[in-house]
Amino acid sequence: MVIDGKKIADKILNELKNEVAKIKNPPYLAAVLVGDNTGSRRFLELKKRAAESIGIECRIYEFPEKVSNGELRKKLNQIVKATTCAGMIIELPLPAHLNTQVILNAVPEEKDPDVLSQKAQGTFFAGRSLRQAQDKLAILPPSVETAKQIFEEYEIEPKGKTAAVFGYGLLVGKPVSHWLTGQGAAVTVINEFTESPAELSKKVDIIISGVGKPDLIKPDMIKEGAIVIDFGFAGTEKGIAGDVDFEEVSKKASLITPVPGGTGPIVVAAVLKNFVKLIQNA
Amino acid sequence: MVIDGKKIADKILNELKNEVAKIKNPPYLAAVLVGDNTGSRRFLELKKRAAESIGIECRIYEFPEKVSNGELRKKLNQIVKATTCAGMIIELPLPAHLNTQVILNAVPEEKDPDVLSQKAQGTFFAGRSLRQAQDKLAILPPSVETAKQIFEEYEIEPKGKTAAVFGYGLLVGKPVSHWLTGQGAAVTVINEFTESPAELSKKVDIIISGVGKPDLIKPDMIKEGAIVIDFGFAGTEKGIAGDVDFEEVSKKASLITPVPGGTGPIVVAAVLKNFVKLIQNA
Numbered sequence: 001m002v003i004d005g006k007k008i009a010d011k012i013l014n015e016l017k018n019e020v021a022k023i024k025n026p027p028y029l030a031a032v033l034v035g036d037n038t039g040s041r042r043f044l045e046l047k048k049r050a051a052e053s054i055g056i057e058c059r060i061y062e063f064p065e066k067v068s069n070g071e072l073r074k075k076l077n078q079i080v081k082a083t084t085c086a087g088m089i090i091e092l093p094l095p096a097h098l099n100t101q102v103i104l105n106a107v108p109e110e111k112d113p114d115v116l117s118q119k120a121q122g123t124f125f126a127g128r129s130l131r132q133a134q135d136k137l138a139i140l141p142p143s144v145e146t147a148k149q150i151f152e153e154y155e156i157e158p159k160g161k162t163a164a165v166f167g168y169g170l171l172v173g174k175p176v177s178h179w180l181t182g183q184g185a186a187v188t189v190i191n192e193f194t195e196s197p198a199e200l201s202k203k204v205d206i207i208i209s210g211v212g213k214p215d216l217i218k219p220d221m222i223k224e225g226a227i228v229i230d231f232g233f234a235g236t237e238k239g240i241a242g243d244v245d246f247e248e249v250s251k252k253a254s255l256i257t258p259v260p261g262g263t264g265p266i267v268v269a270a271v272l273k274n275f276v277k278l279i280q281n282a
Numbered sequence: 283m284v285i286d287g288k289k290i291a292d293k294i295l296n297e298l299k300n301e302v303a304k305i306k307n308p309p310y311l312a313a314v315l316v317g318d319n320t321g322s323r324r325f326l327e328l329k330k331r332a333a334e335s336i337g338i339e340c341r342i343y344e345f346p347e348k349v350s351n352g353e354l355r356k357k358l359n360q361i362v363k364a365t366t367c368a369g370m371i372i373e374l375p376l377p378a379h380l381n382t383q384v385i386l387n388a389v390p391e392e393k394d395p396d397v398l399s400q401k402a403q404g405t406f407f408a409g410r411s412l413r414q415a416q417d418k419l420a421i422l423p424p425s426v427e428t429a430k431q432i433f434e435e436y437e438i439e440p441k442g443k444t445a446a447v448f449g450y451g452l453l454v455g456k457p458v459s460h461w462l463t464g465q466g467a468a469v470t471v472i473n474e475f476t477e478s479p480a481e482l483s484k485k486v487d488i489i490i491s492g493v494g495k496p497d498l499i500k501p502d503m504i505k506e507g508a509i510v511i512d513f514g515f516a517g518t519e520k521g522i523a524g525d526v527d528f529e530e531v532s533k534k535a536s537l538i539t540p541v542p543g544g545t546g547p548i549v550v551a552a553v554l555k556n557f558v559k560l561i562q563n564a
Contacts, residue, residue, distance in 0.1 A: 122400040125404065125406075125456070186476040188468060188471075200468060
């Protein structure tokens with residue numbers, strides 16, 4: 001079965017629209033774009049459009065490719081401290097000369113719907129955001145929320161299952177592998193140095209990929225009936241592609257996300273879900 | 283080969299002794315014991331003795347089993363803020379009625395040699411403590427430093443290797459699996475819900491265990507020639523035991539830590555190494 005990410009996302013956005021309608025003068029979301037990456041700009045436009053669809057203003061702040069760490073940090077500190085700004089997202093990747101984590105740390109935890117500042121990562125990895133649902137910072141990294149939404153929609157229980165996570169990046173591999181392990185799955189993280197990835201991945205129940213390499217996951221690398229969730233994203237000649245060879249792998253998987261239209265729209269909705277939660281709990 | 287943890291620990295402690303000798307009036311380490319757990323008391327005594335052996339005073343603060351979260355947090359805040367106190371360690375486990383992470387968060391990151399506060403965990407999981415060796419908070423969780431010391435001593439390169447980590451606790455499984463993955467190993471975390479742990483563990487190059495269940499790891503669960511590092515610790519009728527059936531597994535492993543005398547002394551030395559680094563960089 002092919003997962004309809006758009007449908008899951010629309011359900012979340014509809015609920016959020018109702019929540020936002022209850023908030024008098026909702027504060028805005030600041031979105032930061034550095035340099036001129038076409039993919040980043042497009043993603044940000046999608047987030048802006050989704051925000052507006054639920055009644056949230058999204059203000060985009062653009063900076064030139066060559067901005068320095070110090071200058072950017074200073075500007076972001078100013079932008080984020082406005083009392084009418086309830087959250088800030090910084091579109092990744094940043095130009096190579098910038099220190100990504102230092103820049104992300106400009107976002108205070110209570111205004112960090114992406115859960116990417118060091119403090120927010122600490123809250124997540126310490127397991128507090130999972131344990132204390134009443135906690136105002138009980139939000140999950142958007143990729144994790146996306147996996148969770150898919151598992152809930154299709155009644156998948158990760159506990160006791162085996163899983164392989166391809167990649168260990170900041171946005172997908174690291175948070176998703178941590179969360180899945182905490183849910184009781186036996187998780188194997190596979191990276192570029194792994195000698196025989198297929199040996200490991202073809203035995204597991206759940207495959208999660210967040211690498212950004214088209215056709216990385218081939219049908220001989222998965223088990224018959226596996227669940228395949230693709231967070232990969234890359235521009236190719238034929239358009240946008242995920243990590244999974246969808247045409248072939250989808251014949252073997254029991255459940256699979258397409259790209260586009262799979263995890264992408266849910267991730268956007270998850271960011272907004274976090275943003276609304278931060279407003280509600282401010 | 284059986285790893286001599288005492289020897290590795292003594293080497294670290296000797297280096298630290300020289301470092302401490304250069305510090306005028308070295309500040310002290312505060313060590314917190316809550317309740318009357320014999321194992322915890324014994325561990326703390328070992329840490330105190332090791333601290334004293336390198337010229338560091340270790341002051342033990344004891345609290346009754348029934349102390350409340352609020353009361354304990356308040357007292358710890360007072361203790362840790364003394365300018366002559368350069369670090370605080372809180373012996374785990376805490377009594378069940380206490381919120382462990384909230385108590386651990388009493389320790390500010392710059393005085394946290396155990397790397398257990400939420401902020402210190404964030405620094406570690408964000409990868410900053412690994413990337414920036416010049417950073418004053420570039421310290422590793424003691425279990426990670428222990429694995430690193432063993433790998434260095436025996437010239438083991440984790441990159442490209444496969445590993446299984448038993449358990450996903452705060453002290454061992456979570457930090458060690460994160461670190462090993464960052465080093466380029468393909469790491470599988472096995473937990474209590476994993477259906478066929480042996481199926482997974484008998485294929486890997488490196489086994490790390492931090493569960494606290496004697497004889498959990500049997501010889502049929504490991505590959506011939508595997509490296510086995512045991513952080514498990516439990517009191518049994520026959521004395522202190524690790525997670526590994528040492529007598530049998532040691533016949534099959536290429537390298538293995540005994541319990542006691544394996545990881546334990548290195549962990550203690552690693553805490554003090556962190557403490558001295560925090561003093562030097564304060």
